[in-house]
Amino acid sequence: MAAPQPESKFIELKPFSDEMIVSMGPQHPSTHGVLRLELKLDGEIVRDAIPHIGYLHRCFEKHSENLNYQQIIPFTDRMDYIAAMNMNWGFCLAVEELLATDEKKFSGVPERGEYLRVLIGELNRIGSHLLSFGTYGMDLGAFTPFLYAFRDREKILLLFEKICGARLTYNYIRVGGVSRDTPPGFIDEVKEFIDYFEPQIDKYNALLTANRIFIERTAKVAVMDTEMAINYGVTGPNLRGAGLQWDLRRDEPYSIYDRFDFDVPVGKDIPELGVVAGDCWNRYKVRMDEMKQSIQIIRQILESGLPNGPIQAEMKAVRPPKGEIFSRSEAPRGELGFYIVSDGTPKPVRLKAKSPCFTALSALQELSRGLMVADIIAIIGSIDIVMGEVDR
Amino acid sequence: MRHYLSNIYLGVYTALVGMRITFKQLLQPSVTHQYPYDRSFEQKKNIREIPKGYRGKLHNRIEDCIGCKKCEMICPVDCITIATQKLPKGERLWDSMNVVHLKDRTEIVGNIEGAEKPAPNTAVTIQTRDNRTVAVASEEIANVVERKPVIFYLDQFDIDMSLCMYCGLCTEVCPTECLIMFDNLSDGIEYSTFDRTDLIYEFAKPEMYEQPTDESTEAEAAD
Numbered sequence: 001m002a003a004p005q006p007e008s009k010f011i012e013l014k015p016f017s018d019e020m021i022v023s024m025g026p027q028h029p030s031t032h033g034v035l036r037l038e039l040k041l042d043g044e045i046v047r048d049a050i051p052h053i054g055y056l057h058r059c060f061e062k063h064s065e066n067l068n069y070q071q072i073i074p075f076t077d078r079m080d081y082i083a084a085m086n087m088n089w090g091f092c093l094a095v096e097e098l099l100a101t102d103e104k105k106f107s108g109v110p111e112r113g114e115y116l117r118v119l120i121g122e123l124n125r126i127g128s129h130l131l132s133f134g135t136y137g138m139d140l141g142a143f144t145p146f147l148y149a150f151r152d153r154e155k156i157l158l159l160f161e162k163i164c165g166a167r168l169t170y171n172y173i174r175v176g177g178v179s180r181d182t183p184p185g186f187i188d189e190v191k192e193f194i195d196y197f198e199p200q201i202d203k204y205n206a207l208l209t210a211n212r213i214f215i216e217r218t219a220k221v222a223v224m225d226t227e228m229a230i231n232y233g234v235t236g237p238n239l240r241g242a243g244l245q246w247d248l249r250r251d252e253p254y255s256i257y258d259r260f261d262f263d264v265p266v267g268k269d270i271p272e273l274g275v276v277a278g279d280c281w282n283r284y285k286v287r288m289d290e291m292k293q294s295i296q297i298i299r300q301i302l303e304s305g306l307p308n309g310p311i312q313a314e315m316k317a318v319r320p321p322k323g324e325i326f327s328r329s330e331a332p333r334g335e336l337g338f339y340i341v342s343d344g345t346p347k348p349v350r351l352k353a354k355s356p357c358f359t360a361l362s363a364l365q366e367l368s369r370g371l372m373v374a375d376i377i378a379i380i381g382s383i384d385i386v387m388g389e390v391d392r
Numbered sequence: 393m394r395h396y397l398s399n400i401y402l403g404v405y406t407a408l409v410g411m412r413i414t415f416k417q418l419l420q421p422s423v424t425h426q427y428p429y430d431r432s433f434e435q436k437k438n439i440r441e442i443p444k445g446y447r448g449k450l451h452n453r454i455e456d457c458i459g460c461k462k463c464e465m466i467c468p469v470d471c472i473t474i475a476t477q478k479l480p481k482g483e484r485l486w487d488s489m490n491v492v493h494l495k496d497r498t499e500i501v502g503n504i505e506g507a508e509k510p511a512p513n514t515a516v517t518i519q520t521r522d523n524r525t526v527a528v529a530s531e532e533i534a535n536v537v538e539r540k541p542v543i544f545y546l547d548q549f550d551i552d553m554s555l556c557m558y559c560g561l562c563t564e565v566c567p568t569e570c571l572i573m574f575d576n577l578s579d580g581i582e583y584s585t586f587d588r589t590d591l592i593y594e595f596a597k598p599e600m601y602e603q604p605t606d607e608s609t610e611a612e613a614a615d
Contacts, residue, residue, distance in 0.1 A: 071561065073559070166446075171559045183445070206410065208408075212403040212407075
């Protein structure tokens, strides 16, 4: 199935037709930020839906050309603000890969730093999926899961506040390590949280995932098969929800992910529930299952214990050698890529961020054709976009 | 028809399963704090304690600032403005104070009497700015920030907190650790104003240099 080419940028109406154009957003509570959808409606059937983006554009890429590598890290926080740790990490990985091309400049991240990165990154993945789960329930009319999800996310944010000093824009992971060591008692608190949180996921599954009304609302809606997902470049939980088992943490392990044992959950056809792989329900369910896998990774870290040693590699200044790099990492919403061109100065010549939300949003137009207006809400929630990352 | 009826049954049944979970939650204590009105959580310290090392409002202990401008350079949003005048070569105003980090994550600002790097198994006395003497054992000390000579007059040290993005990079590069971020509720977080210009904090104190008596005593104390 090839992606259809839209004839023009804006929708054109035939005169005297029954169709009409409705602008959904940018101030719509269910568009998860400032997304404007131009809907061409025939009654309640959506004939076409064109996303208009750019309301949250902050010139991250151009701005980065005037900043040092250290100074760019706080700006990556503001891309995907739900999972800012993973954004920091993705950027630092790219800079470290670029630094590693010259062996004299960089000898690798210390063990303790790597362990802390994985611990924090997986905690942030749980926090991000919790927000996705909570708001998805609220979009579809279930208010209670939202409150439960935010209550539990608050516990993660408190942990982050203790380790890095901020609730949302962490600026924690640095080139060559992390910025602060764990405060006393932090590991016990993480363990306490994990022990509390693991049974909660089953509760949430009983509350929302298995709810028949929720299943009726999301099953077989906007089916994205594997081929379409690959054609659009969709990654992350949306791709895995379509049925393809692809996770960078397992298939191209970066950092120390090859030391941990975890499954990659994928979407499946379940006839008794009436769901098919690649529909909204499966995309949602993959996130719920991924939280369990993240807990499993954190448990393995806690069992082996954090190694002692430095948290930050010894380096004078971040000054990568001349060259270019494209590095990718598995953020909660998909593969986050950073393309950096360096000319040997402390500032990048060009920086490009490949956002997973942007590619997921590009599939919205094809997914939503022929469905009802109410299903648009279900699709946007299920592909789980953050406009801060789409627009950058 | 059978499918339709079973759907209704399942819809009611799964909703009741969810209701059971919410009913159990109903019997548990509430986690919400009515924050601006109910401030009892500060005393109880149960859930919403502001942790140590929180990145709140910036503050500069101007007496210890050596005017190196490292914070101005690292700031990604240029919210710090510094203007300095260099003293004649070889002269200095005074030395900045030591910052002693203890292992229980408390900090003491003051001059260590004697050697800056204390020998093990000794009692260390620290003279703070308000002339208090604090004694700690050298085992409790995690690290000590060394004294640096102040060789600049600071004419201007402004921080525009309306621009600040709270990344904390400036506090990390500060060589004397005089630039700090408050990590308590009253100083670090609750400082909203009605006028945006009130958020520009001017830390430079020119009168610091004008009193010759104070300067000489400070210089003596530093020596």
